[in-house]
Amino acid sequence: MIEVFQAILLGSTFILSIYWLLAWVKITTYQTSQTSEVQPVSVIVCAHNELNNLKTLLPILLDQNHPDFEVIVVDDRSDDDTYDYMLEAQNDRLKNVRVDQVHDHINAKKYAITLGVKAAKNEILLFIDADCTPNSSGWIQQMTQGFLPSTDFTLGVSFYSRAKGFLNQYIRYETLLTAVNYISWAQLGNPYMGVGRNLAYRKSTFLENKGFNKYQHVTGGDDDLLVNQLAHKKNTHVVVGAASLTFSVPKQKWSSYFKQKLRHFSVSKYYKTKDKLLLGLQNLCNLLYWLSLFILASQTNLYEILGGVLLFRWVILINLNYFTSKKFGDRMNSWLVPILDIFHVAYVTITGSIAIFTKKVQWK
Structure with missing residues (x-):
């Protein structure tokens, strides 16, 4: 039996190491492609009781260094x-769309986004949440300059602002790992999700595919399910770098964060089978790694070997954390990675398991 756990430990270490090293190389060596043509853009913001955040966000959006754009706020x-x-x-670039009621056949946020899309006058749509802010005045330009005639989606990165406490450290760590996942997978030809806090796509792509029709009843998924359904190797572009980054306001309480992650995890059950299997393999390898490590540590005296395996994992993760966050434009604290790594595997396992059996979650 000890030999079985040794094989599991080495096998999971090998699979995770290959993936992390590949993601590290793909992201840190990536150069964002550009087009010389400046394209008209419609920036869409959905807001539910976000007055204070809109007072911060709108002046920043309206001051963007781009010659042709509009900002649509869906109230x-x-x-x-x-x-x-x-x-x-009052601003010539600003357009307001008012939603007065909820419809039973479609989730509220998806309905709001749909109205925003229909109100847009431009083909390229760029999305940001009301509680987010762009990291530069060139955000619109950075997120849309890679739109070729064949491009339907551009995936950007969105982090959370720094704050005191372990919760904030973990939120930022988890968000980085998520970005490493979906950006590197897209670079490898398998775009499976994006984040609505920094995502661009074509209006025609949305309308021709009937928008959220296939999952309009699902709470959440207005970003990742759309990408999962319609994005592929030939029509998807990624943008990384400080100028293209957005920052969002992080949750202040564990209970609020748990509800947010529960919503995110509950959506993943609607992913394509291939993507569910790949994500499941990644999570399973992490879980088996720690289980086999703890069992071998308690049942054998191979402490030096086990310590070496653990050190090997953390060296890779620390470097992955440091160099990818630097490439994305917001360097993370790498010294906490060992603690965050242990906590992350436990938290994802518990929250993901609960999400499988959760039937109803809320947006706002």
């Missing part, structure tokens, strides 16, 4: 004076 049933603020915010 989704807000009762915090968002409507009055939008009436007073």
